[in-house]
Amino acid sequence: xxxxxxxxxxxxxxxxxxxxxxxxxxxxxxxxxxxxxxxxxxxxxxxxxxxxxxxxxxxxxxxxxxxxxxxxxxxxxxxxxxxxxxxxxxxxxxxxxxxxxxxxxxxxxxxxxxxxxxxxxxxxxxxxxxxxxxxxxxxxxxxxxxxxxxxxxxxxxxxxxxxxxxxxxxxxxxxxxxxxxxxxxxxxxxxxxxxxxxxxxxxxxxxxxxxxxxxxxxxxxxxxxxxxxxxxxxxxxxxxxxxxxxxxxxxxxxxxxxxxxxxxxxxxxxxxxxxxxxxxxxxxxxxxxxxxxxxxxxxxxxxxxxxxxxxxxxxxxxxxxxxxxxxxxxxxxxxxxxxxxxxxxxxxxxxxxxxxxxxxxxxxxxxxxxxxxxxxxxxxxxxxxxxxxxxxxxxxxxxxxxxxxxxxx
Numbered sequence: 001x002x003x004x005x006x007x008x009x010x011x012x013x014x015x016x017x018x019x020x021x022x023x024x025x026x027x028x029x030x031x032x033x034x035x036x037x038x039x040x041x042x043x044x045x046x047x048x049x050x051x052x053x054x055x056x057x058x059x060x061x062x063x064x065x066x067x068x069x070x071x072x073x074x075x076x077x078x079x080x081x082x083x084x085x086x087x088x089x090x091x092x093x094x095x096x097x098x099x100x101x102x103x104x105x106x107x108x109x110x111x112x113x114x115x116x117x118x119x120x121x122x123x124x125x126x127x128x129x130x131x132x133x134x135x136x137x138x139x140x141x142x143x144x145x146x147x148x149x150x151x152x153x154x155x156x157x158x159x160x161x162x163x164x165x166x167x168x169x170x171x172x173x174x175x176x177x178x179x180x181x182x183x184x185x186x187x188x189x190x191x192x193x194x195x196x197x198x199x200x201x202x203x204x205x206x207x208x209x210x211x212x213x214x215x216x217x218x219x220x221x222x223x224x225x226x227x228x229x230x231x232x233x234x235x236x237x238x239x240x241x242x243x244x245x246x247x248x249x250x251x252x253x254x255x256x257x258x259x260x261x262x263x264x265x266x267x268x269x270x271x272x273x274x275x276x277x278x279x280x281x282x283x284x285x286x287x288x289x290x291x292x293x294x295x296x297x298x299x300x301x302x303x304x305x306x307x308x309x310x311x312x313x314x315x316x317x318x319x320x321x322x323x324x325x326x327x328x329x330x331x332x333x334x335x336x337x338x339x340x341x342x343x344x345x346x347x348x349x350x351x352x353x354x355x356x357x358x359x360x361x362x363x364x365x366x367x368x369x370x371x372x373x374x375x376x377x378x379x380x381x382x383x384x385x386x387x388x389x390x391x392x393x394x395x396x397x398x399x400x401x402x403x404x405x406x407x408x409x
Contacts, residue, residue, distance in 0.1 A: 002261060002269045007279060009226070011263040015311050015340045016285045017225040022301040023066045024337065025288045032063065032070030038084050040066055045223050046094040048298040049087065051187050054332045055350045055389050059095060061296035064388050080183045083199055087181040091237045091303070101198055102205040106212040107238055108177030115172060127168035134169045135178065143182055143192040146170055213239050217247040226262055226272040231304065248273050265313035288340045292377040294385055295335045302335060314342040329363065338377065343368045350389035357386040357394045363402045370401055
């Protein structure tokens with residue numbers, strides 16, 4: 001039931017605030033490199049890494065949606081040469097500002113305690129006996145990949161990746177902070193000693209757990225705009241739901257937070273926490289540009305599928321693991337945003353050898369008209385996508401404009 005004593009934020013204002021926090025409510029301009037690119041990633045907090053390269057990999061598409069001038073080599077420079085970024089886990093594999101590295105010490109500590117017992121039972125391959133061997137090999141001979149350790153070891157059967165003991169040890173040492181990803185060869189991670197990868201100033205600082213809990217909760221809410229305690233905990237996946245809930249209660253008692261009700265797309269109400277200043281500045285949130293943007297399915301604005309459905313009325317799931325005859329749309333379909341609405345989804349693929357971006361289908365959301373103006377804006381975005389994926393032309397399948405199947409965005 002709605003609470004008439006709480007401030008209420010309209011669905012339109014909630015969408016715009018959320019998109020503003022995610023860099024999608026302003027005109028996408030900027031060099032997309034160096035300090036500008038670093039600022040974008042800091043604003044988002046992290047960018048998810050994904051291997052699927054239908055048009056471009058997720059991390060590159062996330063950045064290109066906010067900076068059309070972005071080039072893939074610009075991220076590589078920040079990550080592998082300047083070390084402004086590092087790769088580790090949030091809710092999934094992600095690229096994160098190195099200045100945040102000290103707060104991952106809490107994750108390293110907790111993962112060490114959790115994974116030893118879990119992997120002991122899961123892999124049953126005596127990986128702990130290989131930890132010192134793997135560390136010594138890297139210390140003496142330099143970086144390795146999972147393919148260059150344990151070449152003569154028997155692979156376990158039935159696991160996700162059929163890890164052998166040295167591969168398991170390698171992953172364990174990365175997950176617990178003794179190793180870091182120094183670069184990727186293609187998409188394969190290359191590991192080195194953390195002391196050779198992470199600058200000493202970030203590596204040596206070890207915040208107390210309370211400091212990390214405060215940072216994780218506060219910085220998550222700053223980037224979400226409004227959230228439940230569960231959503232705050234899930235943002236970085238650094239702290240527990242109980243820790244996030246306690247933080248919210250304490251910050252509410254201290255007057256740092258207020259409670260409010262967000263109006264969801266279908267008209268229901270969701271009780272959330274907000275910083276008092278955020279609530280007061282709602283009317284200053286800029287109007288989003290009317291341009292169309294094609295987003296990665298792993299864009300930070302869409303990562304939380306339930307949140308996206310509540311805010312935008314947009315129901316989305318990846319169908320890569322769905323058998324082809326049972327797919328509703330396609331293997332890897334991209335959400336399409338116009339202004340502050342999610343207006344459809346598009347199935348497209350870059351064929352770089354032929355220099356062609358193939359558009360197989362576009363499904364507008366129910367209630368979204370495929371007017372000449374909207375199609376012109378979509379075509380402009382497709383031209384940007386073609387250039388970004390090194391294609392010089394676009395082809396459209398016959399009957400590529402499909403019927404709407406979902407409710408209005």
